[in-house]
Amino acid sequence: MASRAIAPQQQQQPREGVRQKKLPVEGRNNRRVLQDIGNLVSRKAAEGKQEAPIDKNKKSIAEDAVTLLQIGVGKVSVAAKPAETAKIACENPKPEGFQGSSRKSKQVTSSRKDCKAFSSVLSARSKAASAIASEPKDLVVNIDAEDTDNELAVIEYIDELYEFYKLSEEENQVKDYMGSQSDINAKMRSILVDWLIEVHHKFELNPETLYLTINIVDRFLSMKVVPRRELQLVGISSMLLASKYEEIWSPEVNDFVCISDNAYAKEQILAMEKAILGKLEWFLTVPTPYVFLVRYAKASLPFDEQMENMVFFLAELGLMNYTTITNFSPSILAASAVYAARCTLEISPFWTETLKHNTGYSEDQLMDCAELLVSLHSTAAESRLRAVYKKFSSEDRNAVALLLPASSLLSESSP
Template sequence: MASRAVLPQNQLKGEVKQKNVLADGRGRRVLQDIGNFVTERAPQGKKSITEVVNAAVGKEKSKVIDKPKKPESVIVISSDDESDESKPVNRKISRKEPNKSFTSVLTARSKAACGLINKPKDLISDIDVTDIDNELAVVEYVDDIYKFYKLTEDEGRVHDYMDAQPEINAKMRSILVDWLTEVHRKFELMPETLYLTVHIVDRFLSKETIQRKELQLVGISAMLIACKYEEIWAPEVNDFVRISDSAYLREQVLAAEKAILRKLEWHLTVPTPYVFLVRYIKASVTSDKEMENMVFFLAELGQMQYPTIVLYCPSMIAASAVYAARCTLNKNPFWTETLKHHTGYSEDQLRNCAKLLVKFHSAAAESKLKAVYKKFSSLDCGAVSLLKPAKSLLS
């Protein structure tokens, strides 16, 4: 606040005297504003009001300093005067718990619901910890999504249908898938497209009887549908006509496409082996590019063979491919608690399917159907098909 001007002492005494007379003659003395600075010293032997107030404040401070306090949950960082360490400390900060993000809370709840937190930490690895800040990874829901995939995979699964096809057999189907693998690589399509193409072919053949000359038409029409579903830039109908040596007209391809979609009731959102492969490779934890290529090599060998598709569901084919790949590359242990948790399969449950995949691997070099073998013998796929098959599973 603004301080008032200090009047000369003789003028001040005159005013005081005049005011005392007006106040019934009572002996009063004007108390100056203690906020003002005193320009003149008080008479000797007497203390000014400012000195009295300062002395009183000093006593109160000494009492506060001498009085012991209960320890508080605070962290002292410095005092008011950094040069004097003996002075009392005033600046303090409170200890607070770090705020947890909404994503981490949902992730913890999801893992608790799955029973993951009840397992020892050294046995099960958190494979989604690096993606916790990646919105596209949806780590809050990924476990529930794959539970739903496993519950619904049997709805689109095909069973033995060759007995209902009088003009085609399992060998013809393998030849078709081998050729579709070459077309898939020629067009440089996404891996999801190949798995969905094979799935559409098998589901359609399980519902509709066809002639032998129509088998290739079903294959290119199924790939056309899969490309429209998975690809950003799908090949045109004329591209499929040319790559089949113009064995079919454009109108025939479009008619076959409509027939397939009607028979499948436009139900194309299904968990193929590829859906599980991506998750199970991630659960392998120590996976690298060689491991990934080996898994896809074995999985594509499996889907080319009719017995694999009929006997085993997509999730088991994917898990068996990971298990067989770890055995082939000598990844010890061959099966971990993390893989068992995320796949839902034990090592014993996968052994038969894995043996079948390894047998396909051992026979791939001598087989007449070499599309998958050649694909994975190239350098861009790590030449994994040239590696020796897993002896532990062949014995």
């Protein structure tokens, strides 16, 4: 038999109209093949043919790539020899994909000249940052850093506490009430406060008690008309209430009867105490100037005993003055006392960023009250009401009352 040549088997073509079923390939999933994501250089571009137009964002990215090439981060062919590689790196050639017509190469060269290298930008920013860091700044000092282990300082809530004090002091601010009083005036009030300061000093009470006593007196007088003969009784009963509120061991009622030279009986003092509580609706928790004085004096650095006594000397002079109490809030009075004390002791600068941060007041906001306090200091030695002056003229108070008042504030306040 004659043998037949075996023809190569032809692949069967699918019939028309019949969909050929694709069989899965082992070891592969049925995901779509990733297409060009812009990181490949087409052969047409390499041959210098015109590419599709690109938008501005892509153009800026291309210019950044040119800048990278300019500082020596160009692509080098892997197949190049070491000697050729060094030669190419020195000549700084165009990478593959940037070769084109001479017209295009000129445009790329001009764009390279316009762009700044990354190294120059970074060095400029580094110089600017170092210049900013070297500038001297009046930084805010953390005055609570030493009280981290003191649980009584409650430094976790101290900022919120004083925000609340400032909000509540507006509600309890004493306004001008002498117009409603027919039998007493501002001078009589000053005489009463001067006497209460002596009683407070004789009983050796806490400073919180004195400031709360004056607050109770002013709030009660702003609500009820008091005859002249009962004004001292109001002061005694107010100090009795403040002592019960602030002191561990408060003076007894008989002590106040004796200190007033039996001008009032025990029953009268208790009856006035009840009347005061009724008018104030038993509301005694108020921010007095004392709570702000403690905080603001602490923020006055450097802080020492002389500074503390000067601050309280000026603040107590303000307590005696009716205009100071009615025109300025407790926080402004306290901040102004600190500012006037720094001016008196010639502590430079008179007002710091730390004080501004902790008080919330600028130097201009305190000027009026500070000038008033310094003027009271200048006339304290010749005044008939000398309780505060005598108290702060002693050695245990550093004799701050004997110091000359701040001349800078006196010259501005003098007519």
